[in-house]
Amino acid sequence: MSKPVHSFTAKVPEWSPYVTPVDFAGATPEQLSAMKITPSNKGVSSYVLTLAHDPESLEIRSPLFNLIMYGKDGLSPAERELGAIAASVVNRCIYCTAVHASRFLGHTKRTDLIETIFADELQASLPPREQAVFDFAARLSTTPVAATPADVRSLKEVGLDELEQVDLILSAAIFGWANRLMHTLGEPLAEDA
């Protein structure tokens, strides 16, 4: 029996929408195009089928998301994931946090850092570089925005150049977007432990 997940975890749950997703069989050509359906596609996630209600947004957001998170050069993939995690902790998106904590672990194997973030959240005490990255991304994610010039100076001090700083802004901001979909349009579910 699946139950809602309310605690941070690096084990990726299912995602179950609160709204009724687009019925795949009845999808319009525009919805199919936005979902990037190809003959080889076996299953489309309920998340993508949910967002297909607004195909014009979905069509743009998918490539934008991929470019920001998986683009070449600039900020390292692990630190983009850390920016995503910080935003997702601020917005308490359990699902996004799980996906991107697991990707961060894939890059770094630093389970200690993820455990610290899950336990202490925004008060997490991390090594200097990770601390600067995490704190800046978290403070950019609050409403109102709490990040200050001092937070940018911290990024410089730990060695992030301007392009890396731009990439961190983008990864935190795109999760301000993703969290507002994933956490508010549905919930994470997992089997009883």
Next chain:
Amino acid sequence: MITLIEKLSGIPAGSTLAAALKTRAEVLRLSEAAHDAVLLPRDPGGLSHALRAALAARMCRHVGNAALVAHYDGYLAHSGDDDVAALARPGGVCGDARHDAMARHADLLTLSPRDATREDIARLRAAGVGDPDIVRLSELAAFVNYQLRVIAGLMLLKEIA
């Protein structure tokens, strides 16, 4: 062509930050396309272009970005739709149950998305907002919050540069 994010961040031409942004031109281009997709969609569903502009201005007032508020207020004025204009200010209501419920949800998604639950979707449905419009509203709120944070971050970088 300069994108809205570059314009409103006020990055000086010729600066190293402008050069860094140049290497992210495709991100900026897609961000601009996303803006057009949520503010001026070909198929607006139950969220008129005027309502979208009003809600965007409202969310920008919550976060406190005067330049972006002016941008969306300009869209709203251009629409000539006075019925939804009151929604452009936090706390403003327009007397239409659907629109007022959407404004409440835009507030929630901007101020404390972490507190959103299944009940908030149920409230929208009870006010007569259909599921496709719930997704459209969520994309609008999510995009505006993305845009606000990109601009806020770039302005901090500009300050330190």
